[in-house]
Amino acid sequence: MTAERWDPADRWNYGPYTDGPDPLAPPVDLRDALEAIGRDVMAGTSPRSALEELLRRGTERTQGLDDLTRRLWQRRSQLQRRNNLDGTLNEVRELLERALEAEKRALFPDPSDDARFREAQLDALPAGTAAQVNELASYDWRSEEAREAYQQIRDKLGQELMESRFQGMKQALEEMGPEDVERIRRMMADLNDLLLAHLRGDDTQEQFDAFMRNHGEFFPENPRTVQELVDALASRAAAAQRMMNSMSEQQRNELAELMANAFGDPRLAEQVSTLDANLRALRPGEDWTGSARMRGDNPLGMGEGAQAMQDLGELDALAEQLSQSYPGARLEDIDLDALQRQLGDEARVDARRLAELERELRRAGLLERTADGSLQLSPKALRRLGESALSDVLNQMRSRKGERDTASAGAAGEPTGATQAWQFGDTEAWDVSRTLRNAVLRTASTGGDRIAIEVPDVEVVETEQRARxxxxxxxxxxxxxxxxxxxxxxxxxxxxxxxxxxxxxxxxxxxxxxxxxxxxxxxxxxxxxxxxxxxxxxxxxxxxxxxxxxxxxxxxxxxxxxxxxxxxxxxxxxxxxxxxxxxxxxxxxxxxxxxxxxxxxxxxxxxxxxxxxxxxxxxxxxxxxxxxxxxxxxxxxxxxxxxxxxxxxxxxxxxxxxx
Structure with a gap:
C-alpha cells in the first residue's frame, strides 16, 4: 500500500503500491534455480545454456519462457481462427437492405408518377454495396425509417474509420451530431499540420501542447511529446493497413470506396489518407505491408479488425522478446504491459519473476564472466552446489550405522564445545572461565580469602583429534x-x-x-x-x-x-x-x-x-x-x-x- 496526503488536515489516502518493486515481496529463492543450473552444467551443458534452459523451463511456481511463448501462439491462433474482417461490409449491406426495403414499402401505396420514378431509380442502382451507397448520397428519402438507416451507414463508416486510426475512441463516437463531425475534421486538419511540421523539423513543444489542449480528448494514451503521439498513431495506422492487406482485393476496393461516405463528408477520408502518408514517412520501420489470414466466423468491424491486427503484431513482438534469440537479449526487454494485455496478470508476474531470477543470480555472484566473456559458475555457486551434494550424501548415510569421530583432545583438533580436566602432557588451550570458576568454588569451600589457581582447577578445551x-x-x-x-x-x-x-x-x-x-x-x-x-x-x-x-x-x-x-x-x-x-x-x-x-x-x-x-x-x-x-x-x-x-x-x- 502507498499513502498520499490529500488535504491540509493531515489525512491520508491509501491505495495499491505502484512506485517500483513491491517492498514486501519475498526475496527471490535461488536455491532451486542454482541446483537446476548446476545439474545441467555437470551434465555437460555450458553455464549460459543452463541458465537459458532454466529460464525456458521455469521453476516450480513460475511459468518459463517456453510456456509463455506457447500461450502467445495459442492466443494468436485463436484470433485468426475465430474472426474474419467482413464485419463493416456486412453491417453496411444489412443497413442498406433495410433502407431500400423501407423506402419501397413507403412508395408502393402511392399511385403518383413520382413514386414510380423513384422505384425505377432504386431498381436501377448499380451492382455492389459501395456503388449503391454512393449513388444514394443525393437521394431524397420518402421513408423516415429508410433515411435513418442510410444515415446510420454514414455514421457507421465514420466511426469505423476513426476507430481504425485512433484507439479508444469507440465510446466517444457512438452518439455524434454534425458539430461533433466538424470537431473531428478540425482535429484531423490540425493533426496533419502538426505532423507535417514535425516532418520538416520546425515543430515546437508549445505547438504540441496547444494541440493537446484543443484535442486531447481524442487521445486517451495522453502522449507527452510529438514522438509519443507519432508512435501511438503509427502503430495503429500500420495495423489498419495490415487489415486492409488481409482482405481480398474486392473487399479492399469496396471498403475504400465506402470510406468516402464517412459521416457524409468526403474531406474526412482525405484527411485520413494524408495522416497515413505522414505517418508512413515518419515511421517507415512499422510493418505497413504485412497481412494475416482471418478464417473464422466472427465478423470484425474496421476498428475491431485494426485492433486484432495490432494484437497480432504485439504477439509477434512478444514472441521475439521471449525467444531471447537476438544479440544482447535480456529479460528486461520484455514488454510487461503488453504481456499483461495479451495473457493476463499472472503472465506479467511470471515474466517479472524470471527477470528477477536472472538478475539475482548475477547479482548474488553465482555466475561470473571469464576473460573471454563466457559465463561460468562462481566459487560461491560451487560451494552451494557442494553443500547440496554433501547434504544429499549425508541423508543417504543416516540410515547406515557408522563409526563416530573420536572426541579425545588433541592440539591439531577442532573444539567440541566440551572441556576436560588437564592431565600431564596435554597441550590444549585452557578454558579460562571454567578454570577460574573451579578456583573460586574451591577457595570458597575451604574458607580461604585469597584465590589462587591450582593444578586440579585447570580445565582444557576438548577437541576432536583427526589424522591429517x-x-x-x-x-x-x-x-x-x-x-x-x-x-x-x-x-x-x-x-x-x-x-x-x-x-x-x-x-x-x-x-x-x-x-x-x-x-x-x-x-x-x-x-x-x-x-x-x-x-x-x-x-x-x-x-x-x-x-x-x-x-x-x-x-x-x-x-x-x-x-x-x-x-x-x-x-x-x-x-x-x-x-x-x-x-x-x-x-x-x-x-x-x-x-x-x-x-x-x-x-x-x-x-x-x-x-x-x-x-x-x-x-x-x-x-x-x-x-x-x-x-x-x-x-x-x-x-x-x-x-x-x-x-x-x-x-x-x-x-x-x-x-
Missing part, C-alpha cells in the same frame, strides 16, 4: 561414463567430497584427478564444468602416477586413494608422455597399472575402487588390484555412489589419539 590425510580422488571420464548416465553422479560425488574436506577437514589435502585416454588434475570448478568427449581409453596408470605424486608432496599425511571407474584399464603412459590405447587391454597396460598399485601399497596408501556396472573383466581386474594393494572394492549403485565414497573416506582417515 592426503586424498587423491581419481574419476573415470571415458565416454562410457557419459553414455551410461554415470557422468552426473560422478561429479556430484566429487562435489560432496570436496565440500566435506574443505569445510570439515581443512587440514586434509584433496587432489581431483580425471582419467580418460590421459589423466589430468583439475580444480572443482573445472571438473564441474567438464564436458564429455568421445575418446577411447581408460588410463588408470596415468591417474595413479598423478595420485602418487600428490601423496609424496604430503609425507606426514595419511595416504588415501579413491578410484571411481566403470571399465578396466585400456591405456597406459609411455616414458615419452604418449598414451598407448588398445582393446582388449595389452599385458603391458595391466602390468604398468598394477606396478603403480604396488608403489602405493608400499607407501601405506589405502586404495579403494568403486566399480560401477557389472563388467566381468573389470571385476576380475579390481579383484587382483585389491589383493595386490591390500585395498578393497565397493560396487555401489549410482544413487549410492556419493555416500559410498564419503563413507570410505571417513572410515580410512579416522584415528584415535592415545593419552
Amino acid at each position: 590425510a592426503a586424498v587423491a580422488l581419481c574419476v573415470d571420464t571415458s565416454w562410457s561414463m557419459v553414455q551410461d548416465d554415470r557422468w552426473l553422479p560422478m561429479k556430484q560425488t566429487a562435489l560432496a567430497l570436496h565440500q566435506l574436506i574443505t569445510t570439515r577437514f581443512r587440514s586434509d589435502e584433496l587432489q581431483l584427478i580425471t582419467f580418460g585416454r590421459q589423466a589430468a588434475t583439475l580444480d572443482i570448478g573445472e571438473l564441474t564444468a567438464l564436458e564429455g568427449v568421445w575418446e577411447q581409453g581408460t588410463n588408470l596408470h596415468h591417474a595413479l602416477l598423478l595420485a602418487h605424486r600428490h601423496l609424496r608432496k604430503h609425507p606426514g599425511a595419511k595416504p588415501v586413494v579413491l578410484i571411481v571407474t566403470d571399465g578396466e584399464p585400456t591405456a597406459h603412459l609411455e616414458p615419452d608422455g604418449e598414451a598407448v590405447f588398445h582393446y582388449p587391454p595389452l599385458e603391458s597396460t595391466l602390468r604398468k597399472t598394477l606396478s603403480e598399485v604396488d608403489m602405493l601399497a608400499k607407501m601405506g596408501a589405502s586404495v579403494t575402487v568403486f566399480m560401477l556396472g557389472e563388467d566381468e573383466r573389470l571385476a576380475q581386474f579390481v579383484d587382483i588390484l585389491a589383493r595386490r594393494g591390500g585395498g578393497r572394492v565397493v560396487n555401489p549403485n549410482l544413487d549410492g555412489l556419493g555416500s559410498a565414497v564419503v563413507d570410505d573416506y571417513l572410515r580410512t582417515r579416522r584415528a584415535r589419539r592415545v593419552r
Whole structure:
C-alpha cells in the first residue's frame, strides 16, 4: 500500500503500491534455480545454456519462457481462427437492405408518377454495396425509417474509420451530431499540420501542447511529446493497413470506396489518407505491408479488425522478446504491459519473476564472466552446489550405522564445545572461565580469602583429534561414463567430497584427478564444468602416477586413494608422455597399472575402487588390484555412489589419539 496526503488536515489516502518493486515481496529463492543450473552444467551443458534452459523451463511456481511463448501462439491462433474482417461490409449491406426495403414499402401505396420514378431509380442502382451507397448520397428519402438507416451507414463508416486510426475512441463516437463531425475534421486538419511540421523539423513543444489542449480528448494514451503521439498513431495506422492487406482485393476496393461516405463528408477520408502518408514517412520501420489470414466466423468491424491486427503484431513482438534469440537479449526487454494485455496478470508476474531470477543470480555472484566473456559458475555457486551434494550424501548415510569421530583432545583438533580436566602432557588451550570458576568454588569451600589457581582447577578445551590425510580422488571420464548416465553422479560425488574436506577437514589435502585416454588434475570448478568427449581409453596408470605424486608432496599425511571407474584399464603412459590405447587391454597396460598399485601399497596408501556396472573383466581386474594393494572394492549403485565414497573416506582417515 502507498499513502498520499490529500488535504491540509493531515489525512491520508491509501491505495495499491505502484512506485517500483513491491517492498514486501519475498526475496527471490535461488536455491532451486542454482541446483537446476548446476545439474545441467555437470551434465555437460555450458553455464549460459543452463541458465537459458532454466529460464525456458521455469521453476516450480513460475511459468518459463517456453510456456509463455506457447500461450502467445495459442492466443494468436485463436484470433485468426475465430474472426474474419467482413464485419463493416456486412453491417453496411444489412443497413442498406433495410433502407431500400423501407423506402419501397413507403412508395408502393402511392399511385403518383413520382413514386414510380423513384422505384425505377432504386431498381436501377448499380451492382455492389459501395456503388449503391454512393449513388444514394443525393437521394431524397420518402421513408423516415429508410433515411435513418442510410444515415446510420454514414455514421457507421465514420466511426469505423476513426476507430481504425485512433484507439479508444469507440465510446466517444457512438452518439455524434454534425458539430461533433466538424470537431473531428478540425482535429484531423490540425493533426496533419502538426505532423507535417514535425516532418520538416520546425515543430515546437508549445505547438504540441496547444494541440493537446484543443484535442486531447481524442487521445486517451495522453502522449507527452510529438514522438509519443507519432508512435501511438503509427502503430495503429500500420495495423489498419495490415487489415486492409488481409482482405481480398474486392473487399479492399469496396471498403475504400465506402470510406468516402464517412459521416457524409468526403474531406474526412482525405484527411485520413494524408495522416497515413505522414505517418508512413515518419515511421517507415512499422510493418505497413504485412497481412494475416482471418478464417473464422466472427465478423470484425474496421476498428475491431485494426485492433486484432495490432494484437497480432504485439504477439509477434512478444514472441521475439521471449525467444531471447537476438544479440544482447535480456529479460528486461520484455514488454510487461503488453504481456499483461495479451495473457493476463499472472503472465506479467511470471515474466517479472524470471527477470528477477536472472538478475539475482548475477547479482548474488553465482555466475561470473571469464576473460573471454563466457559465463561460468562462481566459487560461491560451487560451494552451494557442494553443500547440496554433501547434504544429499549425508541423508543417504543416516540410515547406515557408522563409526563416530573420536572426541579425545588433541592440539591439531577442532573444539567440541566440551572441556576436560588437564592431565600431564596435554597441550590444549585452557578454558579460562571454567578454570577460574573451579578456583573460586574451591577457595570458597575451604574458607580461604585469597584465590589462587591450582593444578586440579585447570580445565582444557576438548577437541576432536583427526589424522591429517592426503586424498587423491581419481574419476573415470571415458565416454562410457557419459553414455551410461554415470557422468552426473560422478561429479556430484566429487562435489560432496570436496565440500566435506574443505569445510570439515581443512587440514586434509584433496587432489581431483580425471582419467580418460590421459589423466589430468583439475580444480572443482573445472571438473564441474567438464564436458564429455568421445575418446577411447581408460588410463588408470596415468591417474595413479598423478595420485602418487600428490601423496609424496604430503609425507606426514595419511595416504588415501579413491578410484571411481566403470571399465578396466585400456591405456597406459609411455616414458615419452604418449598414451598407448588398445582393446582388449595389452599385458603391458595391466602390468604398468598394477606396478603403480604396488608403489602405493608400499607407501601405506589405502586404495579403494568403486566399480560401477557389472563388467566381468573389470571385476576380475579390481579383484587382483585389491589383493595386490591390500585395498578393497565397493560396487555401489549410482544413487549410492556419493555416500559410498564419503563413507570410505571417513572410515580410512579416522584415528584415535592415545593419552
